[in-house]
Amino acid sequence: TISLCWFRRDLRLDDQAAFYYALRAGNPVVPVFVFDTHILNDLEDKQDRRLTFIHEVLEHMQTQLQQLGSSMDIFYGTPEAAFTHWISKYKVADVYTNHDYEPYAKSRDAAIAKQLSEHGISFHSYKDQVILEKNEVLKDNGEPYTIFTPYSRKWYDTLTFFHLKPYPCKKYYQHLFKQPPVKIPSLKDMGFTTAEKHFPAKNLDETLVKHYDETRDFPAINGTSKSGIHLRFGTVSIRALMQQAMQLNATFAKELIWREFYQMILWHFPHVAGNSFKKEYDKIVWRNNEEEFERWCKGQTGYPIVDAGMRELNTTGFMHNRVRMITASFLTKHLLIDWRWGEAYFAAKLLDYDLAANNGGWQWAAGSGCDAAPYFRVFNPTLQTQKFDKDLKYIRKWVPEFEGFEYVKPIVSHEEARKRALEVYGKALKK
Ligand code: FAD
Numbered sequence: 001t002i003s004l005c006w007f008r009r010d011l012r013l014d015d016q017a018a019f020y021y022a023l024r025a026g027n028p029v030v031p032v033f034v035f036d037t038h039i040l041n042d043l044e045d046k047q048d049r050r051l052t053f054i055h056e057v058l059e060h061m062q063t064q065l066q067q068l069g070s071s072m073d074i075f076y077g078t079p080e081a082a083f084t085h086w087i088s089k090y091k092v093a094d095v096y097t098n099h100d101y102e103p104y105a106k107s108r109d110a111a112i113a114k115q116l117s118e119h120g121i122s123f124h125s126y127k128d129q130v131i132l133e134k135n136e137v138l139k140d141n142g143e144p145y146t147i148f149t150p151y152s153r154k155w156y157d158t159l160t161f162f163h164l165k166p167y168p169c170k171k172y173y174q175h176l177f178k179q180p181p182v183k184i185p186s187l188k189d190m191g192f193t194t195a196e197k198h199f200p201a202k203n204l205d206e207t208l209v210k211h212y213d214e215t216r217d218f219p220a221i222n223g224t225s226k227s228g229i230h231l232r233f234g235t236v237s238i239r240a241l242m243q244q245a246m247q248l249n250a251t252f253a254k255e256l257i258w259r260e261f262y263q264m265i266l267w268h269f270p271h272v273a274g275n276s277f278k279k280e281y282d283k284i285v286w287r288n289n290e291e292e293f294e295r296w297c298k299g300q301t302g303y304p305i306v307d308a309g310m311r312e313l314n315t316t317g318f319m320h321n322r323v324r325m326i327t328a329s330f331l332t333k334h335l336l337i338d339w340r341w342g343e344a345y346f347a348a349k350l351l352d353y354d355l356a357a358n359n360g361g362w363q364w365a366a367g368s369g370c371d372a373a374p375y376f377r378v379f380n381p382t383l384q385t386q387k388f389d390k391d392l393k394y395i396r397k398w399v400p401e402f403e404g405f406e407y408v409k410p411i412v413s414h415e416e417a418r419k420r421a422l423e424v425y426g427k428a429l430k431k
Contacts, residue, residue: 001027001091001092001093002027002028002029002030002090002091002092002093002177003022003025003027003028003029003030003092003093003094003095003096004022004029004030004031004032004086004090004092004094004095004096005018005019005022005023005029005030005031005032005095005096005097006018006032006033006034006095006096006097007019007031007032007033007061007072007097008033008097008098008100008105008234009098009100009129009232009233009234010098010128010129010234011054011057011058011061011233011234011235012061012234012235012236012237013031013061013064013065013169013170014166014167014168014169014170014237015166015167015168015169015237015239015240016098016128016167016169016234016237017098017126017127017128017167018096018097018098018124018125018126018128019031019096019167019169020167020168020169020172021096021124021126022094022096022124023169023172023173023175023176024172024175025094025096026175027093027094027175028175028176028177028178029096029175029176029177030070030072030073030086030090030177030179031061031065031070031071031072031073031176032072032073032074032075032082032086033058033072033073033074033075034074034075034076034077034078034079034082035074035075035076035077035185035190036078036079037076037077037078038078038079038104038108039104040190040191040192043192043348044348045348046191046192046193047192047193047194047195048192048195049195049196049317049351050229050233050351050353051187051190051192051195052187052192052194052195052197053197053199053229053233053351054233055184055187055194056197056199057233057235058072058074058184059184062181062184065176066181068173068176069176069178070176070177070178070179071179071180071181071182072182072184073086073089073182074182074184074185076185076189076190079108079111079112080111080112080115083095083112083115083116084115087116087119087121090177092116092119092121093121093122094121094122094123094124095112095116095121095122095123095124096124096125096126097109097123097124097125097126098125098126098127098128098129099125099126099127099128099129099133100129101133101134101263101266101267101356102266102273102355102356103266103270103273106270109123109125128234129231129234129238129263130238130259130260130263130264131159131163131164131238131239131242131260132155132158132159132163132260132264133260133263133264133267134264134267134268136158137151137154137155137158137260137264138154139154144264144265144268144269145261145264146265146277146370146371147370147371148258148261148371151257151261151264152254152257152261155257155260163239164239164242164243165239166237166239166240198316199229199351200226200227200228200229200230200318200351201226202230202235202236204225204227204241204244204248205225206244206248208222208223208224208225209225209244209245209248209249209252210248210249211223211249212224212225212248212249212251212252213249213250213251213252216251216252216321217322217388218322218388218389218394219308219309219312219320219322219323219388219389219394220389220391220393220394220397224320224321225252226318227241228318228350228351228352228354229351229352231259231352231354232352232353232354238256241256242256258357258360259354259356259357261360262356262357262359262360263356265277265356265360265370266355266356266359269370272359272360272363272369272370273355273359274340276363276366276368276369277363277368277369277370277372278368278369278370278372280428280429281366281367281368281428281429282368283428283429284336284424284425284428284429285424285427285428286336286337286338287335287336287337287424288336288337288338288341289335289337292335292337292411293331293335293337293341295408295411296310296327296330296331296335296337296342296411297310297314297345298310298314299311299314299398299399300408301330301408301410301411302407302408302409302410302411303330303381303410303411304385304392304395304399304402304407305323305326305381305384305385305389305394305395306326306327306330306381307398307399307402308323308394308395308397308398308399309323309324309326309327309398310327311398311399312398313346313349313350314349315398316351317349317350317351318350318351318352319346319350320394322384322388323394324346324361325361325364325365325379326379326381326384327342328342328361328362328365328366329365329378329379330379330381331365332362332365332366332367333366333378333379333417333418333421333425334378334411334412334414334417334418334421335411335412335417336420336421336424339362339363339365339366339368340362342362343358343359343362346358346362367425375422375425375429376422376425378417378418378421378422380414380418381414382414
């Protein structure tokens, strides 16, 4: 009999929890992956950059496995169909995988575990994509935290050397199942084409991260790690990255804890996917003007810092964190457009898109989130520019026409928009 190791958002062959436990258990291990049509059918852009990224990573893993005489078995279809296929192809006794805290993933895994148990196959799942998960960091009264600062304090109190220890998969590679290469479905087979391949490097730029706390707020400076996509798909190990972070820069380590915080929130409060964390915020009567939404998406609001951010996103699949906050605040407060519209737009475009962090960021900006700023704090795009792009370097890069006649007029006046936001929010939130 053999074991299957099901790879999802953990695409690496070392320091990977499920892969380690599968290999160590001793039965020959077949690594498997599903190009899940439930997910792919929702992707509108047939040149999706993230799919190109995943495909490239899988090809690389396949080459490594072939050098070890093994192969990953990759299926295009639904997970249910994939397991039906693998169960008939191999004599499967166990399936190993890592936890995923998103609502779709939770129901998918429950369905697969049930399907497998009907064939007497065990399903084993492990913590891998975060350092501390679910109930590992709780308040003294046993409830989950909803405020970041006390959460991060408890996070540090809970952390031990053991939590950061790498899983030495390589030690057990002799337990890989030997077989000739299994063909990877091409992007074309799946109805997609290859996107431009400008992906951030996997290795951390240590010099950059050493100065992270001084440079990270200025979008014109290359001052953040760009590790988002690698954390999203597991091409780097969070344990290894956190070890480096703790040595290099405490502020950088703190951002990685924000990531764990939002994963924990999504686990305990799954209603945040689709609903406001603070329920009363769902009483806000959004204006939802489609033409204005379109202008925001295209970077044509007449507010240069907002337009620069949206154009950076549309062109590269990345947007600087400071500008994510400004553009999200602008959409929800200045334009009074439902945060879920903005969340969906970012989800379609961001290379590092992650449900927990994106939802957390959007609800923070809209004021509806667990640890959000009070709603009456409305970002002033002009003041934000003076503080964080005072030489206008970032704006000039993305909105070169902004000082000329051809640049669009502001979509609304800041003062009027601010007043309107306070009225609409105030009305919804009054007791
Ligand atoms: P760095 O600043 O170098 O940080 C390193 C890593 O820490 C990031 O890659 C990320 O994994 C984590 N991190 C940093 N800040 C945060 C944060 N505030 N919340 C959670 N994790 C954080 N981050 C995503 O990973 N995916 C998203 O879809 C996403 N959507 C966002 C939407 C909005 C409206 C806002 C305000 C923020 C969002 N963020 C998201 C958080 C943050 O903007 C990005 O993680 C960061 O800009 C990615 O760039 P980097 O890898 O260079 O980050």
